[in-house]
Amino acid sequence: MANVCIVRHQGYIKSKMRFPYQHNFRTLKNYGNKNIDVSLTHLNTCIVNNLKDGETYLTAFNRMYESGKFKGQLKVQGAEEKQTKFVDEFLVYPPNEKITEMSLEEQEAFFKKELQAIQNYFTDIIVLSANVHRDEAFHPKDEEMKALFPEGKVTPHMHVIAIPIVHDKKKDCKRISITELWKGQFSYRKFQNYMYNAVGKEYGFDRGEMHDFGEAEKHLDVEAFKLKEAEKSLNKLEAEIKLKEQSLVERAKDLEPEEHINLFNVKDVIKQQKAINYALKMEKDKNALLLKEKESLNQTIKDKDELILAQNHEIQNQQEKLSEIEKKLSLEKDKTNDILNIKVSDECLRQVYLDEAKKKIKLYDLVVRSIKDFLPELIKASPKFIRELLDYRILHKEDLPQEHDNNRHK
Template structure:
């Protein structure tokens, strides 16, 4: 029986050529990020690339490989990069030694290259300067018959098999890991979206605490004014004030379970 969350995590996101420069800057830590406040730049020197000793110019490398293998010139909006984000449950990943973490990423890279082609794998950047160690692997989506087509390579069937086969590969190399949540309706999150989801869960906890505090204030106020009935509008304002503080103009709904979620 698992003693802690031990989920293998692999997610894929598609990018056009206009996105590539931003991906490069993030992966290679070129400049200080204003949006990702979780990066600890004092630990950035611990990051490494399993495939490259020096930083790459992603766009020129991608264009060169496409020109070498693909006969038809890609459209301006073509997907030229499929990036995988690889990690595991934070409790599991952070419990591994540095040597075990590196092996985890090496075997993950091995799995990706065997499945999508070694020559089409551009980088495998491991980040140790964020809360949970993780790896970004860039693959140029070129088919076996030399077409640039992320749509054909990463169809629904392939994405389902990816989630099934990835943990199996790691299990074969002595990692006690299982696949994450199942369900075709689950959205595969990018690393930034995954971070935002975690931040939202923290905000939900703070929201619950603040609402509890407001309830206590309401009770105290009711006891202090036994002859007066508080207007229902006051109760709504109490909850709305807390929601507004945390979520701004975003609509917030409460499920029967008591968990607050952003409304679609």
């Protein structure tokens, strides 16, 4: 088995940044990746984590970008290959035999040296996290990788997520650009040479084969691997389809009526049989296509019917609500009219009381002024009047009411 440490990289656009975050930090409860053994997840370690509490790769990127830590135009629409790669992921794969012989402390020290070498080579990148996984089996997709990593065995490896920052000499500022980060001929080979000299030699690793051509072919990212596997699957399916077509042709031959074949008509029979087989195949393909279109049309009609039914139900609900609102408005209107009527009655009554009060006040005022004018004269006249009554002894019972009335009128 080869004794080579591979360091690969893969860029991620904005819309796909959640995938490496979920994978590296194991945030999901149920993983679609069956290579992960959750019983070993507790052995995973995080060497570097520059994310604040509650941050993801995207929110951390936005925080740094908005604070002016780096500049650059961010293209997030259009074809994926033309969009800005927000982060670059470095995947460090040491050989299985070497890394599994190390203790956890030795593994940790090795991965820290690999991380430091990456940062020394790309001096301006901003590392967001570095996670070591010890719970994931590796399944190589090409022969070269199969020679390095045994199929289905857990191999400790490291994921380093960094913002690809370069120094713009013209503008004298830091700028995001994964293209500039890997600019130049054989840039990936130069990086592998540096990693080998910086760390690989110390641990006795081999450099591995170097190619003067097709370098990108040997260092495809994960998406390129998937594409190649998809092409293989497509070729396999095409071969299976051809076999099935041949089988159908043979079955069609068995279904046709037998015809006496001799040396004179054998060519005509063969030609006729081919024409029949071709016609049967065309008819079968046509029927399959029609059936597929029919199913699609039925499904569309069903979806439309469900949508119309839902809309009718919603309209009915809205009509019922409108009727309830109209009833409530009618009740409120009646209450308002009653209140207005009451207010009008109260106002009329208040005006009547007010008029009576004004009359009483005028009367009281007149009485007070009369008393005020008459009282001094009465006070002056009272002693003399009383004396006259006493002197002349005119205070008699039979005369008292008349005298009292006369005095009152005076």
